[in-house]
Amino acid sequence: MIFRKSITAAVLASSLFLFAPVNVKAAPNVTIAQLANETSTLTLSTLFKLVTSPGQEAIAKALSDPASNLTVFAPTDDAFAGVNASNAKLVNAILNYHIVQGNYSVESLKSGVNLVQTFLNETLANLPQGQYQVVQVNKTGDAVKVNDATVVKPSLFAINGVVHVIDKVLIPPEKSTKVAKRAGLTQFVAALVKTKLDVVVDTIKGVTIFAPVDDAFLKSNASILNETTLAAILKLHVVSDIVGYSAGLKDGQNFSTVAENATVTIKISNGTVSVNGAKVLIPDVLVENGVIHVIDSVITTSSNATNTTKPVGSSTTNSTTSDNKSNTTGTNNSSASSVTSVFSVGFIATLFAVSVSLVAF
Numbered sequence: 489m490i491f492r493k494s495i496t497a498a499v500l501a502s503s504l505f506l507f508a509p510v511n512v513k514a515a516p517n518v519t520i521a522q523l524a525n526e527t528s529t530l531t532l533s534t535l536f537k538l539v540t541s542p543g544q545e546a547i548a549k550a551l552s553d554p555a556s557n558l559t560v561f562a563p564t565d566d567a568f569a570g571v572n573a574s575n576a577k578l579v580n581a582i583l584n585y586h587i588v589q590g591n592y593s594v595e596s597l598k599s600g601v602n603l604v605q606t607f608l609n610e611t612l613a614n615l616p617q618g619q620y621q622v623v624q625v626n627k628t629g630d631a632v633k634v635n636d637a638t639v640v641k642p643s644l645f646a647i648n649g650v651v652h653v654i655d656k657v658l659i660p661p662e663k664s665t666k667v668a669k670r671a672g673l674t675q676f677v678a679a680l681v682k683t684k685l686d687v688v689v690d691t692i693k694g695v696t697i698f699a700p701v702d703d704a705f706l707k708s709n710a711s712i713l714n715e716t717t718l719a720a721i722l723k724l725h726v727v728s729d730i731v732g733y734s735a736g737l738k739d740g741q742n743f744s745t746v747a748e749n750a751t752v753t754i755k756i757s758n759g760t761v762s763v764n765g766a767k768v769l770i771p772d773v774l775v776e777n778g779v780i781h782v783i784d785s786v787i788t789t790s791s792n793a794t795n796t797t798k799p800v801g802s803s804t805t806n807s808t809t810s811d812n813k814s815n816t817t818g819t820n821n822s823s824a825s826s827v828t829s830v831f832s833v834g835f836i837a838t839l840f841a842v843s844v845s846l847v848a849f
């Protein structure tokens with residue numbers, strides 16, 4: 489009996505210890521703005537200075553409005569060192585990229601990788617109407633990463649939301665070709681440049697790019713194709729107007745590509761996503777105007793045509809055409825708008841588990 493009691497006491501003590509320390513300083517009657525201005529325990533003065541600088545009035549208002557309900561990723565002063573905060577427009581984009589609608593404690597996040605919508609809108613990021621840029625939140629045990637940043641002080645509660653202090657500034661995703669090059673997709677980028685499609689993928693408002701790894705390009709016959717044929721093949725890798733994050737992809741879903749009359753088909757089997765036979769190796773690489781999925785082979789054939797864009801010397805295309813259909817009865821092409829609505833509605837709702845209330849102080 490006594491033994492059992494002491495175990496209970498120990499469990500209680502340890503859970504109190506788990507919940508108590510982090511939020512002691514965050515009196516629940518301060519706003520997020522006041523919290524950021526609290527310099528004795530936090531080092532968020534650069535963030536506060538930027539929020540209260542000219543041109544950021546809407547953000548300052550949102551963070552001080554007691555009726556707001558926000559999650560703010562707050563970079564420390566050290567994190568801002570070396571960040572170009574030279575003009576109001578850039579600062580506005582950066583600040584918006586750190587703010588999420590709704591109050592999400594770290595404890596309420598689902599484990600694993602979640603894409604979370606920020607306040608960075610279509611104007612600031614080159615996205616389709618009504619869409620917002622996302623951050624990638626990766627929770628592993630107690631560790632939480634947001635893009636490249638690490639949460640160093642989680643769940644500081646304010647009356648109008650919650651602040652997670654992070655160690656790096658979240659820079660909004662850059663242009664597709666720049667991101668692709670940095671991700672090591674040099675052959676793909678070189679082919680885009682050669683065919684002048686680099687401008688297209690960097691500027692269209694909303695894009696889903698299936699980008700083959702270098703190895704796949706080297707194994708293909710891309711290098712011996714003329715520009716016209718190469719361009720036709722590359723276009724099979726680009727879907728415009730739609731940002732198809734992996735969480736929204738469905739088995740059998742068709743996407744019209746920027747290649748004329750050509751669609752590609754998503755296949756999801758046993759957890760593996762492929763597109764016209766090319767397997768997705770790395771999903772959800774974020775870019776300014778959408779998303780890149782890195783794939784393991786070059787797509788050479790449209791889903792709904794027997795022989796469009798078949799390259800010369802096509803023996804190497806054998807393994808990449810498993811989704812090729814010799815008739816069109818099986819391809820129920822979704823329109824761009826219906827796919828877009830699948831991604832924008834109900835997408836964020838699935839990202840978080842029910843919020844665990846920790847307002848215990």
Ligand SMILES: *[C@@H]1O[C@H](CO)[C@@H](O)[C@H](O)[C@H]1NC(C)=O
Nearest residue numbers: 515516517518519522523647
């Ligand atoms: C928080 O509430 C306490 C008690 O009501 C009050 O004394 C204090 O001034 C409040 N702080 C702020 C920043 O409103």
Ligand SMILES: *[C@@H]1O[C@H](CO)[C@@H](O)[C@H](O)[C@H]1NC(C)=O
Nearest residue numbers: 521522524525526527536540
């Ligand atoms: C920020 O904090 C300083 C020092 O406590 C205070 O003087 C100032 O009024 C605060 N600014 C705002 C906008 O709350």
Ligand SMILES: *[C@@H]1O[C@H](CO)[C@@H](O)[C@H](O)[C@H]1NC(C)=O
Nearest residue numbers: 556557558589590591592843
């Ligand atoms: C704040 O946002 C959270 C998460 O979206 C939601 O569960 C909660 O109901 C919201 N609170 C208010 C007061 O709107």
Ligand SMILES: *[C@@H]1O[C@H](CO)[C@@H](O)[C@H](O)[C@H]1NC(C)=O
Nearest residue numbers: 546580584608609610611612
């Ligand atoms: C996007 O956000 C900026 C800055 O808050 C704002 O000026 C602009 O009107 C917004 N655009 C849309 C379409 O909401």
Ligand SMILES: *[C@@H]1O[C@H](CO)[C@@H](O)[C@H](O)[C@H]1NC(C)=O
Nearest residue numbers: 600601624626627628631633
């Ligand atoms: C998420 O974090 C874990 C642990 O740090 C890491 O192994 C994994 O690669 C990360 N996932 C992504 C997509 O970054």
Ligand SMILES: *[C@@H]1O[C@H](CO)[C@@H](O)[C@H](O)[C@H]1NC(C)=O
Nearest residue numbers: 713714715716717718799800
């Ligand atoms: C490019 O190559 C294709 C396939 O070999 C050929 O049909 C086409 O005529 C070529 N175009 C040019 C401009 O050379």
Ligand SMILES: *[C@@H]1O[C@H](CO)[C@@H](O)[C@H](O)[C@H]1NC(C)=O
Nearest residue numbers: 744749750751792793816821
């Ligand atoms: C393939 O699908 C696209 C998009 O729905 C359509 O425009 C095109 O006509 C189709 N091509 C063939 C050969 O059926």
Ligand SMILES: *[C@@H]1O[C@H](CO)[C@@H](O)[C@H](O)[C@H]1NC(C)=O
Nearest residue numbers: 720747748749750793796797
């Ligand atoms: C696309 O489809 C239209 C209508 O079927 C056809 O007129 C046109 O030639 C096709 N273009 C290509 C490149 O196949």
Ligand SMILES: *[C@@H]1O[C@H](CO)[C@@H](O)[C@H](O)[C@H]1NC(C)=O
Nearest residue numbers: 756757758759760761762767
């Ligand atoms: C399905 O995936 C699991 C785990 O990756 C693997 O062990 C299993 O062999 C796969 N099954 C098939 C039929 O591919």
Ligand SMILES: *[C@@H]1O[C@H](CO)[C@@H](O)[C@H](O)[C@H]1NC(C)=O
Nearest residue numbers: 792793794795796797798814
């Ligand atoms: C297949 O290729 C031939 C020769 O280029 C062309 O005449 C024919 O229209 C193509 N068929 C389809 C369905 O694209």
Ligand SMILES: *[C@@H]1O[C@H](CO)[C@@H](O)[C@H](O)[C@H]1NC(C)=O
Nearest residue numbers: 801802803804805806807808
């Ligand atoms: C196609 O792939 C199969 C299986 O990988 C292989 O046996 C066959 O030789 C290939 N055909 C060509 C023409 O490369």
Ligand SMILES: *[C@@H]1O[C@H](CO)[C@@H](O)[C@H](O)[C@H]1NC(C)=O
Nearest residue numbers: 812813814815816817818819
């Ligand atoms: C046409 O495609 C459908 C769906 O992929 C398939 O069930 C059917 O057997 C195909 N018909 C022919 C003649 O290939």
